[in-house]
Every structure is written in C-alpha cells, then in structure tokens.
Amino acid sequence: xxxxxxxxxxxxxxxxxxxxxxxxxxxxxxxxxxxxxxxxxxxxxxxxxxxxxxxxxxxxxxxxxxxxxxxxxxxxxxxxxxxxxxxxxxxxxxxxxxxxxxxxxxxxxxxxxxxxxxxxxxxxxxxxxxxxxxxxxxxxxxxxxxxxxxxxxxxxxxxxxxxxxxxxxxxxxxxxxxxxxxxxxxxxxxxxxxxxxx
Amino acid sequence: xxxxxxxxxxxxxxxxxxxxxxxxxxxxxxxxxxxxxxxxxxxxxxxxxxxxxxxxxxxxxxxxxxxxxxxxxxxxxxxxxxxxxxxxxxxxxxxxxxxxxxxxxxxxxxxxxxxxxxxxxxxxxxxxxxxxxxxxxxxxxxxxxxxxxxxxxxxxxxxxxxxxxxxxxxxxxxxxxxxxxxxxxxxxxxxxxxxxxx
Numbered sequence: 001x002x003x004x005x006x007x008x009x010x011x012x013x014x015x016x017x018x019x020x021x022x023x024x025x026x027x028x029x030x031x032x033x034x035x036x037x038x039x040x041x042x043x044x045x046x047x048x049x050x051x052x053x054x055x056x057x058x059x060x061x062x063x064x065x066x067x068x069x070x071x072x073x074x075x076x077x078x079x080x081x082x083x084x085x086x087x088x089x090x091x092x093x094x095x096x097x098x099x100x101x102x103x104x105x106x107x108x109x110x111x112x113x114x115x116x117x118x119x120x121x122x123x124x125x126x127x128x129x130x131x132x133x134x135x136x137x138x139x140x141x142x143x144x145x146x147x148x149x150x151x152x153x154x155x156x157x158x159x160x161x162x163x164x165x166x167x168x169x170x171x172x173x174x175x176x177x178x179x180x181x182x183x184x185x186x187x188x189x190x191x192x193x194x195x196x197x198x
Numbered sequence: 199x200x201x202x203x204x205x206x207x208x209x210x211x212x213x214x215x216x217x218x219x220x221x222x223x224x225x226x227x228x229x230x231x232x233x234x235x236x237x238x239x240x241x242x243x244x245x246x247x248x249x250x251x252x253x254x255x256x257x258x259x260x261x262x263x264x265x266x267x268x269x270x271x272x273x274x275x276x277x278x279x280x281x282x283x284x285x286x287x288x289x290x291x292x293x294x295x296x297x298x299x300x301x302x303x304x305x306x307x308x309x310x311x312x313x314x315x316x317x318x319x320x321x322x323x324x325x326x327x328x329x330x331x332x333x334x335x336x337x338x339x340x341x342x343x344x345x346x347x348x349x350x351x352x353x354x355x356x357x358x359x360x361x362x363x364x365x366x367x368x369x370x371x372x373x374x375x376x377x378x379x380x381x382x383x384x385x386x387x388x389x390x391x392x393x394x395x396x
Binding site: 144172 | 239375384
C-alpha cells in the first residue's frame with residue numbers, strides 16, 4: 001500500500017521521463033501463471049512517441065525466458081521505501097529459490113488488463129511489448145521494448161514531470177553502484193547552485 | 199581545474215560502475231580537429247570485462263558524424279559543479295552556433311593518447327571504440343561502444359566504487375528529468391533506512 005493507491009495512468013509518449021532519472025529498475029514478467037522479478041540497473045530510455053526502452057537481461061536470469069515466451073515485460077521505478085525488498089530480489093535467483101518472491105516481502109498487484117505482476121513501492125510502472133531483435137538479445141542480452149501502458153504515483157509525477165518538492169524522501173528513487181551500495185536521489189537543482197536564473 | 203587534477207586511470211573492466219548511477223552524461227567526440235560535445239541522458243552500461251555501453255545519439259546532433267567518422271566517443275559523468283555548462287551545451291547545437299563550445303564556459307582537455315577533448319568537472323571519463331551495429335544506429339540511433347580507457351576522480355571513486363562519504367556535494371552526479379529540471383544524487387543508503395544490517 002505504499003504507492004499503488006496513488007497510481008494514475010500517464011501518457012506513454014512521455015513516460016520515458018520516469019526512466020530519465022537513471023534509477024535502478026525492477027523488471028517483472030509473467031508467463032502461464034509464473035512470475036519473475038529482478039532488479040536491473042542496465043535499463044534506460046531509447047525513444048519517445050511512444051516511449052521505448054532498452055533492458056539488459058542476462059541469460060541466467062529466471063525472468064528472461066518469461067519475457068521471451070510472453071513477449072512482454074514491466075519496468076518499475078522503485079522508491080527508497082522498498083530498498084530492502086529490491087535488494088533481496090537481486091541477491092537470489094528463482095532458479096535456486098522457488099519461493100524467492102514470497103520471501104522477499106514484496107507485494108505484487110496487477111493493473112488493468114496486464115497479467116504482469118508489479119511490485120508495490122515504485123513511483124512508476126511501464127509495460128513494454130518486446131520488439132524482437134534476435135541479434136541484440138543473443139549477442140548483448142539487450143532487449144528493446146515499446147511501451148503499451150504506463151502508470152505513475154501522482155504524488156511525485158505531475159503534468160508528466162517527476163517532482164519531489166515536499167515529497168517524503170522515502171519516495172525518492174534508488175541508484176545502484178556495486179555490491180550492496182545504493183544511493184537515493186537528492187534534491188532538484190535550483191537557483192544559484194545550478195547557475196541559472198529562476 | 200575542478201576534477202582533472204584528481205584523475206587516475208581505472209580498471210576498464212569495472213568502469214561500468216561509473217555508469218550504474220544513471221547520471222546524465224556528457225558525450226564528446228573529435229574528428230580531424232573538430233570537436234562535438236552534448237549532454238545525453240540515454241546512455242547506460244551494457245556489459246563488463248571490458249565495460250561496454252549503449253548511447254542514443256540522434257541524427258541531428260553535430261557530434262554524431264564525428265563519432266561515425268572517427269569510430270570513437272567519450273562519456274563523461276558530470277558533477278553538479280558543471281550543471282551550468284552542461285545545460286548550455288544541451289540547449290544549443292553546434293550546427294546553429296559554431297562557437298557553442300567556447301560560449302559554454304566548459305574547459306576541455308585530453309588524456310594520454312586520446313584526441314577526444316574531455317570536459318573538466320566530470321567525476322569519471324570513459325573512452326569508447328564504436329562496435330559497428332548499422333541496424334541499431336539507423337533504426338534506433340543506438341550506438342554500442344567498448345571501453346578502451348577510463349579515468350575517475352580519486353576523491354569519489356575508490357577501489358572501483360563510487361563513494362560520496364565526506365565529499366563536497368558539488369561532486370555529486372546530475373540526473374535529468376525534462377525541460378531544465380535536474381536532480382543531484384543524494385546520500386548512500388545505510389543502516390535501518392535501507393532495512394539491512396550493516
């Protein structure tokens with residue numbers, strides 16, 4: 001109940017802005033009732049009108065064949081509030097621990113007619129249809145997706161912009177470095193510090 | 199003189215960690231004495247051993263043909279200290295303003311045997327050789343590079359990790375949303391706030 005009660009559908013042409021921040025993402029996918037969930041740092045925007053993304057999903061991940069078979073994946077942009085759950089989901093594979101998702105403490109839900117479970121506590125969610133690019137997928141583990149639906153927490157995404165003014169810092173995004181090291185996104189640059197006239 | 203006196207060469211196998219933060223990047227390229235410089239948000243890590251990256255460089259950018267002709271580009275990871283210069287470099291094209299680089303106020307320098315000018319004030323620099331992928335470049339404006347050299351500011355990159363503890367906040371990274379809106383990266387998550395035992 002961290003963010004899912006605050007979601008609203010947003011413009012898929014502008015939803016790439018949720019990815020612009022460069023936050024570590026949560027990738028989820030579903031096939032035939034089976035769900036995979038993994039954090040991924042190597043996710044980014046590729047285009048707008050509509051939003052496209054790139055996502056690096058290595059072959060050993062449980063989530064990858066679910067994406068390949070279903071042709072869809074979801075990207076969540078996690079907040080600090082679910083750092084613990086995100087870290088757990090990234091520290092074990094469902095290949096090794098079948099009840100990883102339950103053990104993570106993450107709460108899953110779906111939206112509209114998508115079957116892909118999403119993880120509560122993200123400030124935005126984008127549902128992508130895979131644009132098949134077999135060469136990229138095989139050689140680089142690189143998937144390209146075209147956004148078919150997007151949702152964002154209306155407390156932090158207003159008029160198609162992320163805005164953290166007056167927002168609980170627990171809703172800021174997470175940025176991964178290596179090991180167990182994450183940073184939280186800080187304040188917006190304003191005034192003299194930015195060197196711009198307001 | 200913001201960061202260039204503090205640079206040291208770093209392991210190209212681990213330099214992807216400079217990109218993990220998801221910061222807005224500075225792309226520079228050089229061909230036959232001509233230099234292009236542009237901020238780019240859609241840049242990310244693709245692989246390690248050695249570091250590879252993806253970078254979306256649209257066809258209208260002055261910098262793109264310099265990359266195509268030389269086969270190389272550099273990625274800088276700008277700090278808050280050069281937000282003003284970065285914003286200027288992103289607000290005009292050298293196609294329209296021939297002295298854009300001089301007007302920006304950015305200070306350029308080169309390292310070792312690379313001819314590519316780098317912009318002072320970045321916490322890290324990665325030099326990439328283009329891996330030609332004509333389909334990606336034409337259809338998606340997506341370039342793939344393999345890192346041939348990397349440098350980082352030793353005040354914030356230690357033992358192949360970004361660490362902002364006790365560091366001037368002006369050396370934190372910049373994260374773009376849209377319009378003229380940027381955020382600075384904040385603090386590392388530690389202790390109870392992260393939900394992990396230290």
